[in-house]
Amino acid sequence: MGHKESYVRRWVLAVLLAWAGTGWSAAPAAYDSLKGAQFDQFIMRLKAEPSLLAQDRTLSFRLSTTQWDQMVQALDLDHYTWVYAPTVKASQSPQLAGKRIETLSVLAVRSGQLVPIPFQIDERDTDGWVYAPGVSGSIQGAEGVFDGEDELVFMYRDTGSERLDPAAHRLDDGRIVQELTFRYNGKTRHAYVAEDSQRRDPSDYVQYDQEKWTLDATFFNFRNNPRNILKFEDFRANAGPTPEHRVLDTLILEIATGVVVPWPRVTVDIENLKAELAGVKHGPVREVLKLKIWVVVAGIPVFRILTDMTVYDQGISLPVKLHIPGGEILTRVLNKPVIDIGLDMNDMRGGRFAAAINPSGQYHAVDGQVSAAEEQLDIRIPDATWLWLESGRGWDVVMQFDIPPDWPVEGRGTYVDSAKPKQSYDYETFPHALPRFGFQVTKLPVGKLDIDLTAVLWFPATVGSAGPEQFIRNMDNPPRLEARAPAL
Incomplete structure (x- = not known):
């Protein structure tokens, strides 16, 4: 059978399914609304038409977390290979x-x-x-x-x-x-x-609009601040029972250090970064945002970082490769530098959190209170660098830092689950940390300042019943x- 005949056959099948009362492609995007035969027919179509979820973006809203799991299994995949x-x-x-x-x-x-x-x-x-x-x-x-x-x-x-x-x-x-x-x-x-x-x-699967500063993908969407593209605005997931909920409050980037002596401390945060969108390499599978980031101190650009932010329909990769001329001198005058990189989420109560050091299957509840175990969250860098958040809203976040083994840094994981956190940031929209998580570099190599690391974020609907540990094993x-x- 030729491909034209195949297309006609599938088109006729779709018409018959709609006539038969399934109507799933035209129905309101209500969570968990693909039931019984409708769900079975959806799976049959997805097996034949790989890009079906991109063709009809209402479908991701209509799948329950359990159905996402069933869908992935029906295609003989796991949640990482999805x-x-x-x-x-x-x-x-x-x-x-x-x-x-x-x-x-x-x-x-x-x-x-x-x-x-x-x-x-x-x-x-x-x-x-x-x-x-x-x-x-x-x-x-x-x-x-x-x-x-x-x-x-x-x-x-x-x-x-x-x-x-x-x-x-x-x-x-x-x-x-x-x-x-x-x-x-x-x-x-x-x-x-x-x-x-x-x-x-x-x-x-992904479309970035440079004029509107917006990403529209099959699974999530966001808007960047035109004055600083590292500031995400209105970040939402196209899945789960509350797709109208704003998922991410802000990306946290902060460098604090003494100069020669421990005090006073000099702080450079996301407000001191002038992140410009130089252009986009468009594509249906991934959008590559070309970034120019100036580090500005006291109104003076100190150095520039060039990088690519690569956006997939359920993931973001941000590599940083940086060589600062004269950096070997700078490292000798920095006193106890600390670099914080993290995500400040918005109201994930009811979710769960885990990190690389947690015993398998032992998770922390997102409840606005920091437990004794959460205070001891001491992730090792570079050999244990993943974090997982189950939102409780029908999607997950997996965060991992890829750090070359020959980059001699020391660091730890950070996790704050508090309705009234001790530290706040001027660029937050929501003052709570429910939760806030990421990594903190506590020691840089002396004698050179070559930075080579990649932050990877995945947004699976679920990591599956095997938990985040299996997702990470598959990822590795x-x-x-x-x-x-x-x-x-």
Whole structure:
């Protein structure tokens, strides 16, 4: 059956389902409103149409937490591989290296049919960042050619457990040039790259509007402050029983240090950072926000940080790579510097919290009171750097810092669960800390000031019954890629 016939068949099925009274795509987005046969039909469609949740954004509101778990299991995934987006470099894919980017597309076998899936290819500049024309410096390699460290990106959940059968799964145009096989926890999934095929899935999992400073994704949305893009405003989840609730109060960034002597302390916080949006490398799978961040002290820009904020439909990655000329001198005059990086959440009462040092299955209640155990939350850096918050509102937050093992820092985790916290910030909207959590660097290396770390945030609807520990184990051991020539 050709792909045109397949589309017609699925369209007829959708019409029949609506006529039969399911009406789930047009119904109000009420939490936990996909029941019985409606939910079963939704799963059947999702197996055949990987981007269904992006096509109909009301669906994520209608799923209960239990149904999210059932959905992930029905697709033979776990909760990490549901949010995970693999990257395939040109250097890893011999059949693709050197090909023109505009000629490539990605497909998978789903419910017996070869269907296109959302994808993008991001080129790299000579500094290793994602290349954005007119914004970045020199491009690495040849522009418009898939080469070197350029990355092909798609969602792991969109791949198929079925392998392509050349006799049954044929393209009307173009040809399959690369088979991408992923091995993970004893299971195998596949994606296929075509050349000169017009088959594309037009869905966008993420869309950032530079004029409105807003992100619209299948699972969450937010607005940035135009004067400082690191300030998130109106951050909400497109899931759970209270999607109107503002999730995040503020991002916390603060450096406090003495100069030569411990006192007086000099403090640089998010108000001293002039974070500008230089541009965006758009894509349907991830939006890469190109940031220029000036550290301003006493009105004087001291140094600049360049970074990429990468936003997925259920995650954010923010790497910081910084070399300050003369920094080796600066580290010798800093006295007991402390760097705080964290999230101040808004009213997560009823949720739970856990950290890398907690014994498995032992969680803290978010109740506005700091317990004795919470006061002793002493996470080790760099070998235990994850935190987990179950919101109690139908979604989770997993936060992890990726710190190179050769970066000699000391630090600890921070967690404050208080209706009246001892410390407040001028840039908070809500004065409570329900909760506030993150990491605190308490010692920097002396003799150099090269910073290389990545903050990773995931927003799964749930980490599943196995708890956050299993999610992190899966995160630390992602699917393994094998690229080979396709069977013809």
